[in-house]
Amino acid sequence: MRITILALDGLFDTGLTAMLDAFTLANKFSSGSIRFDLSIVGLRRRxxxxxxxxxxxxxxxxxxxxxxVIVPALNTGRPEPLIAALQRRDVIQAQAQLRKWRGGGAQIAASCIGTFLLAEAGLLDHREATTTWWLAPLFRQRYPNVRLDESRMLVPTDVGVTAGAALGHLDLALWLIRKTSPELAALVSRYLLADIRSSQAPYIIPNHLAQADPLILRFERWARDHLREGFSLQKAAGALATSARTLQRRCEAVLGKSPLSYFQDLRVERAQSLLHGSGLDLDAIAAEVGYVDGATLRTLLRERLGRGVRELRANLR
Structure with missing residues (x-):
């Protein structure tokens, strides 16, 4: 497999080196039967x-x-410097080159903030994608034609694949190795003490997403104070001095989900915290986050996080 890594100034060091280490190990363990030919290409000599x-x-x-072609993330973790970076001359040139490579039949991949370059180039329009979870509100606002699901770690499409935040670069590399040889990918993942993760959901911090919009931030604060109560959209909107329709629309635009879904995210986050340090049994934790019994909470945790209560407790020790 011929892989070109498109390197730009200010790239995220760990993302690049994680991919290079994974592919280097794959070449080492394959004994020549499988080969990943890597090249680091740039618009400048270095x-x-x-x-x-x-x-x-x-x-x-x-x-x-x-x-x-793989685009590593830029090391810009906040919206303002990222927007400025997307307007750099070399980044604009990189977008044009990506479109040219895609026109020639290349598959295009990116992880974390690198996905913004693919979206900026128009390569993700009308396709599913994922990105770094804490910049999902900006991504959703800037690229309304992309069907974003930041809860997923990897999203393959006809164009290539997008991967999630930060060390999603490693998930991306392992995914590409697995396309060639599942056995080789398993071997590399064992040496790196890593494996492909299906979801970013366990890592998402709801409060960080709420920071993107004043109304959503107020809603988040109200919701945390009312987790033990049954959710009412009308009651939430009234407390925030807005209409239910406005709150619904704003949640969809900023978070990509309904107010009820975000309210449940906060319940899940609180339940995880209580599983970790409270010593309460599951029924008591369920009552703290507004459920009648532990069975309902158990189902929600499995649905949202892909893990059972026993596994969550074990992982938090």
Whole structure:
């Protein structure tokens, strides 16, 4: 498999090195039967990473015909510097190159903030995608034609694949290795003490998402004070001095989900916290987050996190 990594100034060091280490181990363990031919390509002769390291790059040339192109994340974790970075000349040139490679048949992949470059280039329009979870509100606002689901770790499409936040780069590399050889991917994952994760949901912090919008932040604060009560959209809207329709629309626009769904996210977060340190049994925890019994809460945790209560307790020790 011919893989081109498109490196830009200010890239996320860990994302790049995690992928390089995974593919290098795969080549080592395959004994030559499977080969990942890697090249780091740039629009400049060398790029400076987010941590200030200089990386030499190969120039983009007409004879470069990658099967896969991977865009590592930029080391910009907040909306303002990210928006500024997307307007850089080299980033705009990179978008044009991505479209050209895609036009030539290459598959395009990105993780974390790298997914913004794919969306900015129009490559994700009318397709499903994931991204770094804490910038999902910005992504949803900036790219309304993309069907975003930030709860997923990996989203393959006809264009390629997008992966989730930060060390989603490693999930992405393991996914590509697994496409070639599931056995080789299993071996690499065991050496790296890592495996492909299906979901980002256990890592999402609802409060961080709420920061993107003043009304959603107020709703989040109100919801935390009323977790033990049954949810009422009319009651929530009245407490926030807005209409139910406005609150519904704003939640959908910012969070990609209904007020009730976000309210349940907060219940799940609180329940996880109580599972970790309260010593309460499941029925008592259920009562704390507004459920009649532990069975209902158990179902919600399994549905949202893909894990049972016993597994969640074990993971939190």
């Amino acid at each position: 790029v400076r990473t987010g941590q200030g390291l200089l990386i030499p790059t190969q120039p983009v040339s007409p004879d470069l015909k990658p099967e896969w």
